[in-house]
Amino acid sequence: YRDLHTFELQAPTRLIEWARGNRVCVAGYGQSDGNEILQLIPPPTLLTKETQGLCPERDFKVECGGFSERPVYSLKHVPDTSLLVTSGPPDSSLQVWQVSAEDSDVIKCVSTLATENGTGQSWAKIATISAKAPWVLHGSRLDRVQITEVESRKNVYTAASRGSEELSGLTFLDCNTLALCCATGRLCLADIRQPQSLVEAAPAPSAPCREHWCMGTSHGAQGLEPSSQPLARLSSRGLITLTDLRKTSEFLALAKARVPSPGSGAEFLCVSWAPALEGYLAISGFDGTVHVYDTQSWDSSGREAEPVFIHKGHAFGGAGGSGDLPLVTVHTWHLQKPRTLLSAASDGSLHVWDWVQPCGKC
Amino acid sequence: MPEIKVTPLGAGQDVGRSCILVSIAGKNVMLDCGMHMGYNDDRRFPDFSYITQNGRLTDFLDCVIISHFHLDHCGALPYFSEMVGYDGPIYMTHPTKAICPILLEDYRKITVDKKGETNFFTSQMIKDCMKKVVAVHLHQTVQVDEELEIKAYYAGHVLGAAMFQIKVGCESVVYTGDYNMTPDRHLGAAWIDKCRPDLLISESTYATTIRDSKRCRERDFLKKVHETVERGGKVLIPVFALGRAQELCILLETFWERMNLKAPIYFSTGLTEKANHYYKLFITWTNQKIRKTFVQRNMFEFKHIKAFDRAFADNPGPMVVFATPGMLHAGQSLQIFRKWAGNEKNMVIMPGYCVQGTVGHKILSGQRKLEMEGRQILEVKMQVEYMSFSAHADAKGIMQLIRQAEPRNVLLVHGEAKKMEFLKQKIEQEFHVSCFMPANGETTTILTNPCIPVDISLGLLKRETVIGPLPDAKKPKLMHGTLLMKDNSFRLVSPEQALKELGLAEHQLRFTCRVHIQDPRKEHETVLRVYNHLKGILKDYSVQHLPDGSITVESILIQATAHSEDQGTKVLLVSWTYQDEELGSYLTSLLKKGLPQST
Numbered sequence: 025y026r027d028l029h030t031f032e033l034q035a036p037t038r039l040i041e042w043a044r045g046n047r048v049c050v051a052g053y054g055q056s057d058g059n060e061i062l063q064l065i066p067p068p069t070l071l072t073k074e075t076q077g078l079c080p081e082r083d084f085k086v087e088c089g090g091f092s093e094r095p096v097y098s099l100k101h102v103p104d105t106s107l108l109v110t111s112g113p114p115d116s117s118l119q120v121w122q123v124s125a126e127d128s129d130v131i132k133c134v135s136t137l138a139t140e141n142g143t144g145q146s147w148a149k150i151a152t153i154s155a156k157a158p159w160v161l162h163g164s165r166l167d168r169v170q171i172t173e174v175e176s177r178k179n180v181y182t183a184a185s186r187g188s189e190e191l192s193g194l195t196f197l198d199c200n201t202l203a204l205c206c207a208t209g210r211l212c213l214a215d216i217r218q219p220q221s222l223v224e225a226a227p228a229p230s231a232p233c234r235e236h237w238c239m240g241t242s243h244g245a246q247g248l249e250p251s252s253q254p255l256a257r258l259s260s261r262g263l264i265t266l267t268d269l270r271k272t273s274e275f276l277a278l279a280k281a282r283v284p285s286p287g288s289g290a291e292f293l294c295v296s297w298a299p300a301l302e303g304y305l306a307i308s309g310f311d312g313t314v315h316v317y318d319t320q321s322w323d324s325s326g327r328e329a330e331p332v333f334i335h336k337g338h339a340f341g342g343a344g345g346s347g348d349l350p351l352v353t354v355h356t357w358h359l360q361k362p363r364t365l366l367s368a369a370s371d372g373s374l375h376v377w378d379w380v381q382p383c384g385k386c
Numbered sequence: 387m388p389e390i391k392v393t394p395l396g397a398g399q400d401v402g403r404s405c406i407l408v409s410i411a412g413k414n415v416m417l418d419c420g421m422h423m424g425y426n427d428d429r430r431f432p433d434f435s436y437i438t439q440n441g442r443l444t445d446f447l448d449c450v451i452i453s454h455f456h457l458d459h460c461g462a463l464p465y466f467s468e469m470v471g472y473d474g475p476i477y478m479t480h481p482t483k484a485i486c487p488i489l490l491e492d493y494r495k496i497t498v499d500k501k502g503e504t505n506f507f508t509s510q511m512i513k514d515c516m517k518k519v520v521a522v523h524l525h526q527t528v529q530v531d532e533e534l535e536i537k538a539y540y541a542g543h544v545l546g547a548a549m550f551q552i553k554v555g556c557e558s559v560v561y562t563g564d565y566n567m568t569p570d571r572h573l574g575a576a577w578i579d580k581c582r583p584d585l586l587i588s589e590s591t592y593a594t595t596i597r598d599s600k601r602c603r604e605r606d607f608l609k610k611v612h613e614t615v616e617r618g619g620k621v622l623i624p625v626f627a628l629g630r631a632q633e634l635c636i637l638l639e640t641f642w643e644r645m646n647l648k649a650p651i652y653f654s655t656g657l658t659e660k661a662n663h664y665y666k667l668f669i670t671w672t673n674q675k676i677r678k679t680f681v682q683r684n685m686f687e688f689k690h691i692k693a694f695d696r697a698f699a700d701n702p703g704p705m706v707v708f709a710t711p712g713m714l715h716a717g718q719s720l721q722i723f724r725k726w727a728g729n730e731k732n733m734v735i736m737p738g739y740c741v742q743g744t745v746g747h748k749i750l751s752g753q754r755k756l757e758m759e760g761r762q763i764l765e766v767k768m769q770v771e772y773m774s775f776s777a778h779a780d781a782k783g784i785m786q787l788i789r790q791a792e793p794r795n796v797l798l799v800h801g802e803a804k805k806m807e808f809l810k811q812k813i814e815q816e817f818h819v820s821c822f823m824p825a826n827g828e829t830t831t832i833l834t835n836p837c838i839p840v841d842i843s844l845g846l847l848k849r850e851t852v853i854g855p856l857p858d859a860k861k862p863k864l865m866h867g868t869l870l871m872k873d874n875s876f877r878l879v880s881p882e883q884a885l886k887e888l889g890l891a892e893h894q895l896r897f898t899c900r901v902h903i904q905d906p907r908k909e910h911e912t913v914l915r916v917y918n919h920l921k922g923i924l925k926d927y928s929v930q931h932l933p934d935g936s937i938t939v940e941s942i943l944i945q946a947t948a949h950s951e952d953q954g955t956k957v958l959l960v961s962w963t964y965q966d967e968e969l970g971s972y973l974t975s976l977l978k979k980g981l982p983q984s985t
Contacts, residue, residue: 029602030598083596128807
């Protein structure tokens with residue numbers, strides 16, 4: 025490590041989102057109400073490019089907080105606004121929150137975007153963009169994907185239906201294109217200018233047993249331009265596929281990560297590209313570690329890949345001997361510092377770490 | 387309603403100085419008397435004229451309590467007691483009493499000698515002020531006077547820091563001062579019992595902070611020291627307080643052992659002398675781990691740490707030195723600093739806050755050219771680092787303390803209003819108590835609901851439990867009795883007993899009400915109608931028709947007469963005693979509705 029900071033949140037979070045002004049948002053996902061949404065100001069050490077060792081201000085500051093009655097499973101900041109959108113069980117509706125840091129430090133829920141709730145619907149996955157207007161893309165299943173304008177609550181797009189599998193993630197590839205990833209691994213692309221079309225992209229690689237998949241994409245500037253990085257998908261068995269979005273019929277690369285067998289559920293699977301380091305991605309959700317891989321040497325053989333770095337800090341966290349080992353719930357990359365990541369685990373820990381490239385590689 | 391009034395004279399909504407006035411059940415207590423370290427003029431002192439315009443402070447205040455020795459909590463004490471004027475008792479813990487005068491004297495020296503100020507307290511004033519101090523032990527109930535008592539609780543944070551409970555009768559306030567809920571290497575965590583005060587006054591400076599773990603701070607500290615020593619540089623660590631220095635020593639000693647380092651570590655002798663002096667005070671305030679490292683009287687039995695000699699500062703090669711005083715404003719640490727400042731391989735690590743005007747403060751602000759005595763300019767090329775291990779409670783810690791003490795109300799000081807709204811809501815939601823955040827000079831009134839114990843006579847208790855449903859332990863039961871207040875005792879007795887004791891005769895109160903009924907028949911027929919009507923309705927009551935023509939319902943009497951002017955109207959006289967008011971009113975309204983036609 026070049027640097028490692030460990031913090032303890034009062035309640036564990038399963039999301040770490042960047043918001044306006046380099047703020048970081050976390051939120052509780054406990055079953056009882058009284059879950060807190062916190063917008064944090066990272067310590068100055070994270071905001072500067074150089075790493076300082078003994079800076080006096082080493083702590084996160086809670087800038088504002090809000091109370092949510094339901095567990096918060098997903099949170100996205102709406103770009104160019106001071107709004108946040110959250111979602112969580114028991115249904116697929118969304119909550120919209122206003123952050124007004126100058127007047128008071130309370131994040132208030134300003135509206136709810138209800139969705140028609142069929143049976144067996146779980147919580148909605150969300151993505152936001154502010155191209156023509158602040159929009160939120162949401163849906164819990166493949167046949168319930170829509171884009172709603174945040175302020176007017178008007179529906180501006182509904183995706184054509186191609187099945188009713190549960191979604192594990194969705195995102196804007198640019199201001200017109202969407203990518204939808206199902207939990208089965210099926211990937212679909214859509215163009216919002218053509219509401220009836222839903223292009224089937226690459227299917228998931230065949231697997232002996234049921235796996236759960238999630239995806240990670242990297243964005244161009246502010247998510248408005250298409251990125252050059254491929255789309256990555258991660259399975260609960262540790263398989264990682266890279267797909268070039270221009271040629272979706274075949275895999276660009278396929279690799280296997282050395283992870284424990286999927287005993288623990290696929291609840292917290294997470295894969296993400298480094299925004300400032302070409303070809304690097306990180307995965308987590310199998311145990312108390314976060315793996316960093318360099319994908320530039322990968323091919324489509326499906327061989328086991330060697331991680332460049334493994335963050336094990338959460339496994340050694342806090343109270344020892346309490347039985348369950350903590351599980352990393354989420355990780356994210358720092359937007360500017362190339363090798364800095366933030367990760368959170370089920371024991372409430374929040375780590376910020378800066379890894380060092382092992383010798384021998386440039 | 388009885389109330390507790392709280393007025394922050396400093397640290398309402400600013401961080402800088404703490405001085406809080408509390409009025410509880412007629413007693414007035416001042417909590418802390420701090421100096422604002424950012425101002426150079428009178429604004430650094432709390433505004434005492436707020437307390438009383440022309441009365442004497444000694445008459446108004448029942449006592450002053452100081453929570454710990456940090457200057458933002460005790461810095462204005464000599465000014466207050468000697469220059470403004472206060473002769474009453476000042477309470478603080480033993481270590482605070484021992485350390486306060488030293489810090490105050492240091493501060494006075496810097497302000498007067500270095501900065502040339504004149505309106506400041508003198509050394510004699512500090513001494514006179516400390517003569518008014520009464521030292522207290524932890525968990526010892528101290529009677530300030532017949533009604534006011536105080537008790538100190540362990541607060542962590544620094545050596546000698548305490549939280550105080552102030553109690554008058556059954557109303558109480560707990561003031562936390564600065565505290566810390568996570569144990570340190572040398573200090574335990576704050577602790578309080580479930581004392582259920584009416585009000586808990588808590589600091590909230592760090593409520594919005596999520597602290598970096600101690601392990602990371604320590605690791606970074608050791609890394610810096612190691613790097614400096616590896617390249618042949620010297621590390622200066624100015625310390626004051628015994629506890630913090632001890633903690634760092636243990637840290638370095640363990641690290642040196644593990645890494646097999648050879649560079650010498652020195653501890654300045656001035657510190658050793660003071661250390662032995664504080665040893666007895668310190669040992670009861672620290673936690674178990676430290677106690678084990680103290681070997682008999684000589685606590686510096688470290689393998690790698692030796693006593694310092696002035697000459698060593700000139701030795702070539704790497705070394706680490708702990709020296710006093712902590713802000714580099716005088717003495718040995720300043721001397722060493724001057725020798726080492728010019729070499730960029732060296733490092734100075736400031737372990738805490740430095741007062742304005744000191745060299746420590748200047749270099750932390752980024753100054754690299756310092757003017758020393760005799761107009762000499764000192765160029766500072768050595769690395770300057772700051773590291774604070776001094777701990778305050780974060781949001782989680784505050785919630786923990788509230789959970790421990792179970793106050794009925796919470797008041798937050800030391801934070802900014804806008805930034806405490808979230809914490810206020812959090813506290814109100816989780817504990818269902820009211821949370822207040824007054825500004826400086828603003829008085830907050832908290833209504834209390836004191837329980838007044840009253841003795842109840844056995845006879846009354848027996849009587850009241852017979853009537854009505856069985857008593858339920860969870861529900862309050864309404865009883866009727868007479869409250870006798872004699873001397874300082876309260877007793878609840880039956881009215882008869884009260885009359886007897888007081889030698890008074892009982893008066894009977896009787897009400898008579900006239901109800902007009904349209905009935906052209908003769909009086910005795912009307913009476914019969916009324917009787918049948920009431921008998922039919924009041925089945926559970928004894929309704930009787932007496933030979934003299936009157937009706938009784940229990941002990942209520944009803945008689946009928948003809949109206950003097952109108953034969954068609956009959957006047958019913960309903961008469962009852964005060965005790966039968968309820969039934970009497972009911973009967974009257976019933977009769978006013980008129981009689982049914984059929985009877």
